[in-house]
Amino acid sequence: MNAAGASARWRALGTSVVVITTQPRELTDAAARVREVLDQVDLACSRFRDDSELCRVNAAGGSPVAVSRLFVRATRCALRAAQLTDGDLDPTIGGSLRAAGYDRDFATLRAGGAVRFRRAGGWRRIELDDAHSTVRVPAGVELDYGATAKALAADVAAATAAESLAGGVLVSLGGDIATAGAPPADGWPVRVTDDHASERDEEGQTIALRSGGLATSSTTVRRWRRGESELHHILDPRTGEPAERCWRTVSVAAACCVDANIASTAAIVRGERAPEWLESLGLPARLVAVDGTVTLAAGWPSPPPEER
Amino acid sequence: MARGATIAAMSPRPPRWGSSKEVAIRRAVLARDAGLRRISAVTRWLIVGVVGLSGALALIASNAFHGRTISNTSAASSVSSPSSQVAPSAGSSGGLSPANVTPTPTPAAPVVVSGGS
Numbered sequence: 001m002n003a004a005g006a007s008a009r010w011r012a013l014g015t016s017v018v019v020i021t022t023q024p025r026e027l028t029d030a031a032a033r034v035r036e037v038l039d040q041v042d043l044a045c046s047r048f049r050d051d052s053e054l055c056r057v058n059a060a061g062g063s064p065v066a067v068s069r070l071f072v073r074a075t076r077c078a079l080r081a082a083q084l085t086d087g088d089l090d091p092t093i094g095g096s097l098r099a100a101g102y103d104r105d106f107a108t109l110r111a112g113g114a115v116r117f118r119r120a121g122g123w124r125r126i127e128l129d130d131a132h133s134t135v136r137v138p139a140g141v142e143l144d145y146g147a148t149a150k151a152l153a154a155d156v157a158a159a160t161a162a163e164s165l166a167g168g169v170l171v172s173l174g175g176d177i178a179t180a181g182a183p184p185a186d187g188w189p190v191r192v193t194d195d196h197a198s199e200r201d202e203e204g205q206t207i208a209l210r211s212g213g214l215a216t217s218s219t220t221v222r223r224w225r226r227g228e229s230e231l232h233h234i235l236d237p238r239t240g241e242p243a244e245r246c247w248r249t250v251s252v253a254a255a256c257c258v259d260a261n262i263a264s265t266a267a268i269v270r271g272e273r274a275p276e277w278l279e280s281l282g283l284p285a286r287l288v289a290v291d292g293t294v295t296l297a298a299g300w301p302s303p304p305p306e307e308r
Numbered sequence: 309m310a311r312g313a314t315i316a317a318m319s320p321r322p323p324r325w326g327s328s329k330e331v332a333i334r335r336a337v338l339a340r341d342a343g344l345r346r347i348s349a350v351t352r353w354l355i356v357g358v359v360g361l362s363g364a365l366a367l368i369a370s371n372a373f374h375g376r377t378i379s380n381t382s383a384a385s386s387v388s389s390p391s392s393q394v395a396p397s398a399g400s401s402g403g404l405s406p407a408n409v410t411p412t413p414t415p416a417a418p419v420v421v422s423g424g425s
Contacts, residue, residue: 175425193421208413249423
């Protein structure tokens with residue numbers, strides 16, 4: 001139990017899950033609903049499960065595949081992300097990740113030889129037939145919904161849990177946070193830092209979140225070696241190479257976790273142009289440069305003197 | 309006799325198949341009619357064949373290139389008007405949306421950490 005209520009923690013989707021409810025007696029029910037949603041998202045969107053819908057679409061050799069409504073929604077979400085970022089996020093990045101060596105669950109990834117980078121297949125080649133619930137990608141193009149599916153899962157899980165709650169709920173999937181229902185009186189206190197697995201006093205900033213979602217993307221985590229290079233998981237779809245390291249970590253607050261995550265990941269890819277872009281969208285953001293310099297955008301609160 | 313001759317003159321003249329010229333004409337007519345019937349039959353079969361072949365080719369093409377010509381199911385059209393395509397949950401339509409309330413600084417102890425994963 002903590003100031004905001006009661007919490008439950010476990011692992012799913014290859015990362016840590018935190019569920020917090022403002023009403024402690026509602027935690028068990030909320031956690032059960034969140035588990036159910038995460039199981040469904042995993043079965044639909046995992047790149048590392050042969051029985052997932054995403055793997056079936058990738059393996060279909062260019063034929064359309066009948067999919068669930070959840071997968072249709074995840075596909076729409078991924079296509080929207082690509083459109084809104086002019087392709088900085090691209091759901092056809094699966095082949096690029098595989099080429100870069102990220103071809104299995106990250107926990108089992110080992111160092112390997114040098115790689116030959118491969119650009120993304122091109123998100124405009126995805127064919128989504130909403131009416132018939134089918135998705136088709138050309139043979140050889142591989143989907144990966146890593147940039148959006150986790151955030152979508154957080155949003156859906158929080159909204160689903162809140163349906164049966166009198167109080168509020170926060171769902172964090174690897175630090176991508178969605179909230180629903182009435183927040184605590186002073187908001188949800190969240191520590192923003194490089195790694196979601198860090199201790200809560202790690203270098204960073206604590207803010208109060210009262211609505212919507214918050215997401216942080218970072219090049220300091222999910223790193224692996226190939227040949228002489230150390231790679232990270234945020235690839236530039238245009239080259240298939242890890243995005244240039246202008247920002248090591250970007251945190252964004254938005255109306256939902258999906259929007260926050262789209263903006264934070266795209267900001268890493270955009271590099272120097274990111275602060276201006278985030279300002280134009282009115283999305284409060286905290287960008288940490290590789291040297292540790294912090295840039296705040298669009299009304300992100302300044303830290304108190306002791307945190308500067 | 310004159311009466312008899314008149315009656316004989318008014319009766320239809322019996323065909324005289326024996327004339328080699330007329331037999332040749334008749335054979336030519338029959339041959340022409342038979343030829344026309346064959347041409348007509350061939351034409352009908354050709355039309356049936358062409359229609360059937362067109363259908364078969366269309367079917368093969370639709371299987372080989374499924375989806376490419378269905379403009380309203382392509383990715384581009386799927387996202388060309390996000391507001392009509394995306395489920396009506398927060399921030400899932402139109403552009404990226406800011407939260408209703410901007411985050412604020414807080415002295416409270418954090419309950420969760422947001423960072424890369």
